[in-house]
Amino acid sequence: MTSEHIDVRQHILDTAKPIILGKGFSAVGLTEILTAAAVPKGSFYHYFKSKEAFGEALLEDYFANYCQRLDEIFNTQGSNAGERMLAYWGSWLETQSCDDRDGQCLTVKLAAEVSDLSESMRGCLVRGTQQLLARIAQCLSEGEQDASIPHFASTEQTALHLYEIWLGATLLTKIRRDRSALEGAMQSTRDILSLR
Template sequence: MNAPPATDVRQHILDVAQPLLLRKGFTAVGLAEILATARVPKGSFYHYFGSKEAFGEAVLEAYFADHLARMDALLTLPGPAAQRLIGYFHDWLDSQAGDGARSRCLAVKLGAEVCDLSESMRAVLERGTRSVVERLARCIEAGKADGSLPAALDAHAVALTLYQSWLGASLLAKIARERAPLDTAMAGTRQGLGLAQDV
């Protein structure tokens, strides 16, 4: 049987490592555990990742690529931009409140931990979070243009405030092990966008 293509092996390592990192954090997961879970030899790991730090960068880049692709899909659905924004945040709430594979946010889990450990990983987090805010701001601008959101909104300021609110709510929901902080974030989102609570 032929060996899988190099990109498949690299992606396989990233795929199996992400749940470990979500559960334990970056520093608590050792290389031996990653290798054992992925069932790849040590040489394969270093072939694709020059160091554990480079591996951490790749995991975060893959996480944000997936998140941004899902975000793009949700924010380009048919309908008014306000409805698409609320749909995105409903998806966030469902993913954070559930028990499934998407029920944790890697930016929340690793953000505080790795920013003081690795400048390169911090930079990946910064780029990823900036991309999320930019997409939210574009959708808010679209809502102002289509009349579904108030014209007076400062799109970037509101987008940044909403993202900060949801990151904080995700962390508080994790601490409290309940979804109430996420419900509060949803109510605040509607208020910040000038929408009725049933939109």
Template sequence: MPIAPGSPDTRRSILDTAQRIMAHKGYAAVGINEVLAAAKVPKGSFYHYFASKDAFGEAMMQSYFQGYLADMDRTLERGGDSAAERLMAYWEQWRETQSLDECHGRCLAVKLGAEVADLSESMRLALKEGTTAIVDRLEKVIEQGLQDGSLTIAGDARSLAEVLYDMWLGASVLAKIHRDRGPMDTTMVATRRLLGL
């Protein structure tokens, strides 16, 4: 059943549908009409919520990171586990949700990062803000691991957080290229070594 134009759920439906489709096909390959048809939203509704495809893309990236960071926070802040256990749970979750084609919208930064960085400055900035927030959280949990004694690292927490994120992004791209989780497994081993586990 189509969603009524102007309802609070319409904008969310458009963004959620776009994330799923674009995580599979990319940004440039997907037209607005395809997203609206899949979301069962009338065509006229789009410009009620978004001034342009660029503004829509920026909103989609912001929405993606909002959900991603909320999931990340749940994993990294759960009680009872050491910082090392929480951090490794995050990487295991990454391995399961971002390495192959069927990521169900969870790998949007991996899928669209290089593509949209050259197409849209506003989307590039949304990606930069979102990925910086991920690294901030990684740095925080690494610092917690140093305090609780569950992690042992060489160097500072910020640099390690950046290196780990870069490694996992690269492994995700390679896993997609090879259609195999091997790059993720190698990165997991390297991650454990860098964290002193």
């Protein structure tokens, strides 16, 4: 791929993300995305073979960026793993309780919708969440080693449990339009990890 090809492709993905976060995947037509991106409609298929392939690329890009941000938080020098865990969940609380669409969770927005429509997009969601869970489990293991987090029978299972709490809380935040569910998730996380 040429640099220009990558730049235009990335520009389409970057332009589409807030639109899809606002309306969902099915409700957004290619014309709307390409008009917003100022890219000729006929060139879409030069970058993506179908809307479904575009959806896969959008999810892959989202998870790559998310994992990069997560790595930055979990690799912060001068803090123990418990502090890094609280920084991650605190960041989740702040981004998911504000009105800034750009920071909203694409997994929460699309999971129910596309999992029933596209097996390949569902697969992207599975792979992406597995990458996140592996990083959370690794931080939990580091917390056991530096004694900032208690020992768990399975850090993988604890990571999954925490992620499920936060996904559910994020959905409730959309329903309630307040941050009470996310604040409850933070309290549950502090309790589970014995962090104050």
